[in-house]
Amino acid sequence: MQQAPQPDLAPITRHLRAMFGSRLLIAAVHHLAVFEELSSGPLSIAELSQRIGLKSRPASVLFPALCAMDMLEVNEIGALQITALGRFLTQNQTPNLIGYVGLEKNDPGAVEMAIRLRNDGPLDTSGGISYVKEGDDPSPMDDVDLSRMFTLGLAGRAQKLAPIVAGKLSKSEGHLLDVAGGTGFYTYEWLLLNPSATATILDRPAVLAVAEELLDAFAQSGRPGAETVKNRVTFQPGDMLTDDIPQTDILLAASLFHDWPTETCQLLADRFAAAIRSGGELWVHDAFLNDALDGPLAVTDYSAQLFWGTKGRCYSRREYRNWFSKAGLEPTDENLPTQMDYGLIWARKR
Numbered sequence: 154m155q156q157a158p159q160p161d162l163a164p165i166t167r168h169l170r171a172m173f174g175s176r177l178l179i180a181a182v183h184h185l186a187v188f189e190e191l192s193s194g195p196l197s198i199a200e201l202s203q204r205i206g207l208k209s210r211p212a213s214v215l216f217p218a219l220c221a222m223d224m225l226e227v228n229e230i231g232a233l234q235i236t237a238l239g240r241f242l243t244q245n246q247t248p249n250l251i252g253y254v255g256l257e258k259n260d261p262g263a264v265e266m267a268i269r270l271r272n273d274g275p276l277d278t279s280g281g282i283s284y285v286k287e288g289d290d291p292s293p294m295d296d297v298d299l300s301r302m303f304t305l306g307l308a309g310r311a312q313k314l315a316p317i318v319a320g321k322l323s324k325s326e327g328h329l330l331d332v333a334g335g336t337g338f339y340t341y342e343w344l345l346l347n348p349s350a351t352a353t354i355l356d357r358p359a360v361l362a363v364a365e366e367l368l369d370a371f372a373q374s375g376r377p378g379a380e381t382v383k384n385r386v387t388f389q390p391g392d393m394l395t396d397d398i399p400q401t402d403i404l405l406a407a408s409l410f411h412d413w414p415t416e417t418c419q420l421l422a423d424r425f426a427a428a429i430r431s432g433g434e435l436w437v438h439d440a441f442l443n444d445a446l447d448g449p450l451a452v453t454d455y456s457a458q459l460f461w462g463t464k465g466r467c468y469s470r471r472e473y474r475n476w477f478s479k480a481g482l483e484p485t486d487e488n489l490p491t492q493m494d495y496g497l498i499w500a501r502k503r
């Protein structure tokens with residue numbers, strides 16, 4: 154019997170992430186006065202950021218989101234200006250919706266979003282930041298219970314996307330390194346399609362304990378070839394920011410760069426480029442902003458969610474390709490959509 158086609162689960166993730174976009178809008182109107190600042194004319198991104206007290210990361214989350222909502226736009230000289238729609242969020246416009254939006258201004262999520270925008274992150278980071286292990290700072294990824302909770306929280310997403318991603322990655326008889334591989338599902342599915350290949354999953358030790366359990370279940374699933382996958386996987390506990398990264402033919406970075414600020418992204422690109430053998434490939438699976446940093450809305454909402462919970466945000470393909478080029482890799486111009494607003498880009502090493 155033929156299987157019914159599986160739906161793209163994007164509507165679920167879009168509605169989930171829309172909450173963070175709403176918080177940005179309320180914070181912009183009522184806590185940061187973005188529209189009032191722009192009401193007398195366009196401002197450069199740097200000038201507007203400075204006036205409302207935003208560093209580069211929060212500015213790169215907020216302004217693309219307001220552009221995607223069609224309330225701001227970038228003019229021909231690269232300055233931000235209010236659109237015909239956004240005008241209805243300024244005092245000079247009668248009627249306007251400032252009061253109506255203001256009914257939500259004390260919503261705890263909107264208030265906290267304003268705090269995080271101004272502070273470039275939460276005020277209290279003593280418990281560590283989700284999905285991030287950096288230096289000696291405490292990390293939930295090194296706590297047995299929290300790392301299990303965070304890793305299993307991503308399991309369904311990875312399980313759904315992994316067969317699609319695996320089918321689009323290059324075929325190989327060589328080695329795949331899945332950096333910050335989490336559950337490992339991308340690796341298991343790829344090994345199923347590449348029966349002579351081997352793979353390493355690098356992550357924090359507590360995360361890999363969960364991945365090993367999931368691999369056991371995968372190997373016993375009864376799917377043809379699944380039992381061979383187990384012997385072809387190596388689990389490597391480590392710190393991708395400081396430890397030696399094993400040499401590989403294909404390196405996969407899935408939902409990885411978006412947890413980190415731009416400087417760390419360049420460091421990671423450099424480290425990954427060094428680990429890839431000549432002729433090898435770096436693949437990124439993520440959700441990408443438009444190169445013009447003005448949308449799409451699903452990704453600006455996601456960027457707000459990542460801003461809220463991690464040290465990163467969503468980036469454009471152009472931003473990724475710049476890091477790749479600076480790392481000595483040759484970015485290809487392929488854009489391969491997967492599902493849930495994610496896609497693949499890749500670069501090769503000569």
Ligand SMILES: C[S@@+](CC[C@H](N)C(=O)[O-])C[C@H]1O[C@@H](n2cnc3c(N)ncnc32)[C@H](O)[C@@H]1O
Binds near residue numbers: 284335
């Ligand atoms: C958002 S998850 C992505 C997991 C997986 N690639 C996926 O798409 O489902 C980020 C992963 O990065 C790992 N990670 C964070 N900091 C790390 C570090 N310094 N070294 C190695 N892994 C790290 C986390 O433990 C977590 O599993």
